[in-house]
Structure formats: structure tokens, C-alpha cells
Amino acid sequence: MDSVEVSLLTCQPHEEIYSLYGHTAIRYHDLRNGEDWSFNYGVFNFKAPYFTLRFVFGLTDYELGVVPTRIFKMEYRHYGSMVTEQVLNMTAEEKVTIYKALAENYREENRIYRYNYFYDNCTSRARDMIERCLQGKIIYKERPDYTPTYRQMVHDCTREHRWAAWGNDFLLGLKADCKTTLRQQEFLPNNLMADFSRAQIVRNNGRYEPLVKETRTMLPSGVQLVKDDFPLTPRECAILLAVFSLIVLCYEWKKKKTLKWWDMSLMLLQGVMGCVLFVMIFSQHPTTSINLQILLFNPLPLLFIYKVYKRKQTVYWNLLLVMVLLFLAGSLVQDYAEGMNILALCLLTRYTSNRKYGKK
Numbered sequence: 101m102d103s104v105e106v107s108l109l110t111c112q113p114h115e116e117i118y119s120l121y122g123h124t125a126i127r128y129h130d131l132r133n134g135e136d137w138s139f140n141y142g143v144f145n146f147k148a149p150y151f152t153l154r155f156v157f158g159l160t161d162y163e164l165g166v167v168p169t170r171i172f173k174m175e176y177r178h179y180g181s182m183v184t185e186q187v188l189n190m191t192a193e194e195k196v197t198i199y200k201a202l203a204e205n206y207r208e209e210n211r212i213y214r215y216n217y218f219y220d221n222c223t224s225r226a227r228d229m230i231e232r233c234l235q236g237k238i239i240y241k242e243r244p245d246y247t248p249t250y251r252q253m254v255h256d257c258t259r260e261h262r263w264a265a266w267g268n269d270f271l272l273g274l275k276a277d278c279k280t281t282l283r284q285q286e287f288l289p290n291n292l293m294a295d296f297s298r299a300q301i302v303r304n305n306g307r308y309e310p311l312v313k314e315t316r317t318m319l320p321s322g323v324q325l326v327k328d329d330f331p332l333t334p335r336e337c338a339i340l341l342a343v344f345s346l347i348v349l350c351y352e353w354k355k356k357k358t359l360k361w362w363d364m365s366l367m368l369l370q371g372v373m374g375c376v377l378f379v380m381i382f383s384q385h386p387t388t389s390i391n392l393q394i395l396l397f398n399p400l401p402l403l404f405i406y407k408v409y410k411r412k413q414t415v416y417w418n419l420l421l422v423m424v425l426l427f428l429a430g431s432l433v434q435d436y437a438e439g440m441n442i443l444a445l446c447l448l449t450r451y452t453s454n455r456k457y458g459k460k
Contacts, residue, residue, distance in 0.1 A: 121288055122288065182317065182319060190311065247279045249277050249280060254268050263334065306435065
């Protein structure tokens, strides 16, 4: 087994939305006979029935895929992503063990697993497989000065994609703002790569050895095609909505009556967004169940649209005031999606106007 190398492959992000966080694989390379495989826990099928709906509810099944490493390299060369290889310091027996374990995991009845973005993904699966096959214990070097939240780490990966960041922040709840441990941070490929580079193996005889024997660039960075996002950021859209809300408010003060079509439009927007957050309560993603944004964005406005349309007396505007105040208070403990506080103030103008001119 001296001619065999087992490596951790870390792939840098490219422009596809599912790849903004990078990727991880395990390489098994026999330099003597040319056998060279990449084991990848990130295989999924977009065409599977109800894929998006199942992903939202945390019911997505991923699987272990195996391809020749030359094919793996071709894919990431196409995307222009750099691939870093960390050759692991494994004994001959450990190399045999991991090869058999991966082959067993690839059996049709074993290869599928229930994917969870933060807790059980392609990176954590690769790490766990390597840890199980080592005869000893991996000691990771702690980073006491680096304790980000899940949300902060997601922001680092989506800083060039403001609307992707907005979507994440809208769906992620209070638990995503808790500080993470080193092991929790390893759901991101680059974090695991950095931790492996500093880690040591404590052998059963008490001897310490570096986990990574050699680090090399398997594939250098190439040219990436950057896709244009929507020209306006979420905050800019929220500001435009706020400006229009103020214009409507001034018009209503001048005419001494409310514009019910504007009320209904905002209530519909608020209610539809609220239905999404309400559904996420039942998702198996553990960081979406407690989302304080539902204090304002919930299905309740949809129940009062008809009364607003008929200009009937309703308690909705008092409820709206309470919801806005609770929502703003919640922003002290949860990091909301970009522009959401501005949108809350837009809704507050509807309380102001309807309390004065609601029956006109």
C-alpha cells in the first residue's frame, strides 16, 4: 500500500447557487496501477419529484457518488474552480480500511443519506469517514478567537450574491445566530481543510503525527463566468418601497382617505411571505424552526384582506401595530434579512393612515 495515496479534496466555489460554499471529496489514488477514484457525498438529482419542496422541508436525499478523478477534475476545470489536495498520513492498514469502508458505503442499499446543510453534508461525511478509519484520534487545534455563527459563515460565502444571502437570512431563524464550535464550523469545506492542515493524529502508542502529509494544488484556479444578479440589492428595493409608501401616505393625508389597493397589496405580500415562514416551522432543518421574522410576516393578514377591501371596521390595524413592535424588538436578538426592518416601517405607515382615515 506504499504506492497508495488517500487525500481530502477541497473544491473552491463557482457561480452555481448550490456551489457557493465549496465542495469536499475523498481521493483514492494507487500510483502503481493507476487506479484513481474520487468519492463524493454531494450527488443529488434536481429532477427528482418535488426536489425543491423536499429541500425546503429538510427531506432531501443525497448520495455517495464515485467517478474517476480525471472526470472529477474535468468538471471543476469547466467551472474554473481550484481544487486543493491534502494527502493524509495514513498507514497501509488504514488505507485498506477506508477503501473497504467507501466501497461498502457505495453499495446501492447504503449510498443514500438524509442531507442536512449544517449538520450532515458532503464535507462532514468525508470528515467522519476519515476519522472512523484512522487507528488513533485526531486532535484539532482550537481557534479561540474564531467563534462565528452559522449565519456569519453563510454571509462570508454569499457576500457577492446579495439575494442568495437574503433568501438564507429570511429562512434561517434564531438558532443560526448562536456561536458555533470548531466541529460545527467544519460543515464548510474551507474550514475543514484549514483544520486538517493543523491537526495531528494521536496513535494508539501515544505518538503524535501530522494528519496531512503533503498539500498540493490538484487543479489551479481558472476563468469563471460571473452571472449578473438582480441590479438592485434587497436594501435598495426596500428603500424604494419605503419612498413609495411615504408618497402614498402624503397623498392620503391630502385626500383624507386611504388607498385600499395599496393596503391590500402590502397585506398580500406580508401574508405570502408569512406562509413561507409558517411552513418552515415544520421543516427538519433545525435552524429554521424558531424564526422571529414570523412575528410580522405570517398568514394573519390574509384573513383580513376582504374586510379591508370592503372598508369594514377591523382590529387588524391594531394587530399590525403589535406585530411591528414585536418584530422590531426581535431584531435585537436575531439578525433579520437585509431590508426587513425598512419593510416593517412601511407597514407601520399603514397603521398610521388607517387609524385616521380607515373608513373613508
